[in-house]
Amino acid sequence: SAPSLCKGATLIQSSTFVVTGNTLTYTTHSCGVVSRRGLLDWPPLCYLLGTCKPPPPDAPPPAPKDVCNNSCSLSCTNVTGILPPISDDCQTIANSISILQNIQSPTFTVDPGHVDTLSFQTCNMFFENVSPSTLEYCWSSLATNGIAAGGNCFPPNQPFFSEGLCTATDGTWAVGCVVFSLDTIFRY
Numbered sequence: 128s129a130p131s132l133c134k135g136a137t138l139i140q141s142s143t144f145v146v147t148g149n150t151l152t153y154t155t156h157s158c159g160v161v162s163r164r165g166l167l168d169w170p171p172l173c174y175l176l177g178t179c180k181p182p183p184p185d186a187p188p189p190a191p192k193d194v195c196n197n198s199c200s201l202s203c204t205n206v207t208g209i210l211p212p213i214s215d216d217c218q219t220i221a222n223s224i225s226i227l228q229n230i231q232s233p234t235f236t237v238d239p240g241h242v243d244t245l246s247f248q249t250c251n252m253f254f255e256n257v258s259p260s261t262l263e264y265c266w267s268s269l270a271t272n273g274i275a276a277g278g279n280c281f282p283p284n285q286p287f288f289s290e291g292l293c294t295a296t297d298g299t300w301a302v303g304c305v306v307f308s309l310d311t312i313f314r315y
Contacts, residue, residue: 146223152246191236195265203280203288211281212250212306220252221270228266236263251307258299277304
């Protein structure tokens with residue numbers, strides 16, 4: 128299944144905005160995807176052996192794959208700690224998304240090996256792309272599936288968990304709600 132937030136996260140961009148008096152933070156993190164090479168492809172060894180391959184020509188990027196209405200499976204974890212976010216904070220994010228999607232594009236894209244996160248006080252609502260392709264996702268689906276994931280895992284449910292996930296059936300992406308902390312994103 129898709130991991131909950133990425134390993135080796137590096138902050139790519141961060142911005143804040145105010146919706147109905149609430150300040151939200153939108154971030155993009157790179158998840159440290161490692162490229163694989165054969166032993167003879169590493170300079171300077173390939174120069175000595177004459178096995179270096181010329182770089183391939185740049186291909187046009189493929190269109191993002193639309194996964195807006197794809198189904199996902201709910202699950203709960205405590206890998207991010209023992210306390211859940213405050214459900215009202217996650218609901219504030221979902222309410223803000225309903226306003227944002229009317230102001231800007233109803234979809235957003237996430238590059239392979241990246242996670243985009245909306246944060247408000249104790250809650251992170253995120254979309255993580257672990258596929259090899261750029262994915263397009265609907266803001267409305269982020270709100271709906273994020274709230275469903277949290278509702279499945281946070282109080283008043285017992286036992287409660289610190290993270291609610293909705294993982295794509297093919298394992299290429301995950302949506303979730305998780306308690307906000309810098310350690311959550313940079314724990315690996």
